[in-house]
Amino acid sequence: MLVDTYSKRIFNMAYQFAGSYQEAEDLTQDIFLKLYNSLSKFDFKRNFSAWLLTIARNYLIDQYRRTKWEKQTRDNFNDHYLTSEAFENPEEGAVKEENKRTVWQGINNLTSEIRMAIILRDIQGKQYEEIAEIMSLPLGTVKSRINRGRLQLAKILKEKKERRNEM
Amino acid sequence: MKCKTIEELLSPYLEDELNTEEKGTVAKHLKTCENCSLLFSLMKETQESLSDIPELEVSENLLDRLYSIPRKKKRFKLRFPNFDFLVRPSLQPILTVATIMLIMISFYFYGPNKSSIDKSISRKIGYGYSKIERLYAKAESFTASLGEYKDNILVSLKNIKLPGGNED
Structure with missing residues (x-):
C-alpha cells in the first residue's frame, strides 16, 4: 500500500525541508492527498517513486514560497533526533553533535531550491541523475546548486566555530 | 586560479569527479590557500553532518490520518458527485469575480442608501x-x-x- 511504502520517505523529506515536526505531518498529509488526486495522471513509463518525490518537491516548494518558512525557526535538532552514537573521544563526539545542530539550523538559510537539492543529495544520498529528474532540472544546474548549498553551510559552520573560539 | 573558481570546484573535488588536471589544480591551490583549505574541510564536515541525520519513524497519529485519506475522498465524491469542477484551480478567478459581484449586489439591495444609489x-x-x-x-x-x-x-x-x- 502507498502509505506503508512511502509515508516514511515523504514525512522525512517534509521534516528535513520544513524543520517543524507538526508542519511536516500536515505537509505529508497534503502530499498524499495530492498524490491520490493525481494517480490517474501517472504515466506508467515513469519511475513511480521519482514521480511521487516530484509531487512532494513541487508541493513543498510551493508551500515554502507561499508561507516563507525561512522566517520561522526550525525545531531543535535534539527535539526529535536522538544522539545514539557513542564516540571513543567524547570531545570529538561533542564537536560532531554541535556541527549537526549548526548544519540543521543552517538549512533554514538556504533558498527552497538549494535546500531541496541538498536534502536529496546529502541527507538522503540520492544520485545526481535522480535528483535532476525529481527537480526537473539539468544535471549541471543540480550540481552547481548542491555546491552552492554546501559552501553556504560550510560558511555558516565557519562563523559558528569562530564565534565559539572567541568565547 | 582565483579562490572563487576553486570554490566552484570544491564539491566535484570532494566527490572525486574532476579530471586529473583539474584535480591537480585544486589540490595545489588548497595547499597554498588557507581560506579555501579551511572551507574545504568545513564542507567535508558539513557533508558528514548531513549524511548522519537519521530517518525518523512516522507517528501512529500521522499514519491514521494518511490511511483515512482515500475514505474521506470517497465520501466527498458520493455526496457531491457532479460538483468536482467547482474546486478546479482554473475556476478560481471566475468564482472570485462572481463573489465580488454578489457582494456588490447585496450592498445595493440591502444597504441603507438604496434610494440615493437609485437616484444617482x-x-x-x-x-x-x-x-x-x-x-x-x-x-x-x-x-x-x-x-x-x-x-x-x-x-x-x-x-x-x-x-x-x-x-x-
Missing part, C-alpha cells in the same frame, strides 16, 4: 442620455453644413476659368 444611477443615465442627444444634434447640424459646403463647392467649380479654354 438615474441621474447618471439622464446625463448620459442628454449627452447622446447633444451629440446627435451636433451631428445633424454638421451634416446640414456639409450640404451647404457641397453647394458652394459646386458653384465655385462651375465658375473656375480654365486657362486656354473657350470663354463660353
Whole structure:
C-alpha cells in the first residue's frame, strides 16, 4: 500500500525541508492527498517513486514560497533526533553533535531550491541523475546548486566555530 | 586560479569527479590557500553532518490520518458527485469575480442608501442620455453644413476659368 511504502520517505523529506515536526505531518498529509488526486495522471513509463518525490518537491516548494518558512525557526535538532552514537573521544563526539545542530539550523538559510537539492543529495544520498529528474532540472544546474548549498553551510559552520573560539 | 573558481570546484573535488588536471589544480591551490583549505574541510564536515541525520519513524497519529485519506475522498465524491469542477484551480478567478459581484449586489439591495444609489444611477443615465442627444444634434447640424459646403463647392467649380479654354 502507498502509505506503508512511502509515508516514511515523504514525512522525512517534509521534516528535513520544513524543520517543524507538526508542519511536516500536515505537509505529508497534503502530499498524499495530492498524490491520490493525481494517480490517474501517472504515466506508467515513469519511475513511480521519482514521480511521487516530484509531487512532494513541487508541493513543498510551493508551500515554502507561499508561507516563507525561512522566517520561522526550525525545531531543535535534539527535539526529535536522538544522539545514539557513542564516540571513543567524547570531545570529538561533542564537536560532531554541535556541527549537526549548526548544519540543521543552517538549512533554514538556504533558498527552497538549494535546500531541496541538498536534502536529496546529502541527507538522503540520492544520485545526481535522480535528483535532476525529481527537480526537473539539468544535471549541471543540480550540481552547481548542491555546491552552492554546501559552501553556504560550510560558511555558516565557519562563523559558528569562530564565534565559539572567541568565547 | 582565483579562490572563487576553486570554490566552484570544491564539491566535484570532494566527490572525486574532476579530471586529473583539474584535480591537480585544486589540490595545489588548497595547499597554498588557507581560506579555501579551511572551507574545504568545513564542507567535508558539513557533508558528514548531513549524511548522519537519521530517518525518523512516522507517528501512529500521522499514519491514521494518511490511511483515512482515500475514505474521506470517497465520501466527498458520493455526496457531491457532479460538483468536482467547482474546486478546479482554473475556476478560481471566475468564482472570485462572481463573489465580488454578489457582494456588490447585496450592498445595493440591502444597504441603507438604496434610494440615493437609485437616484444617482438615474441621474447618471439622464446625463448620459442628454449627452447622446447633444451629440446627435451636433451631428445633424454638421451634416446640414456639409450640404451647404457641397453647394458652394459646386458653384465655385462651375465658375473656375480654365486657362486656354473657350470663354463660353
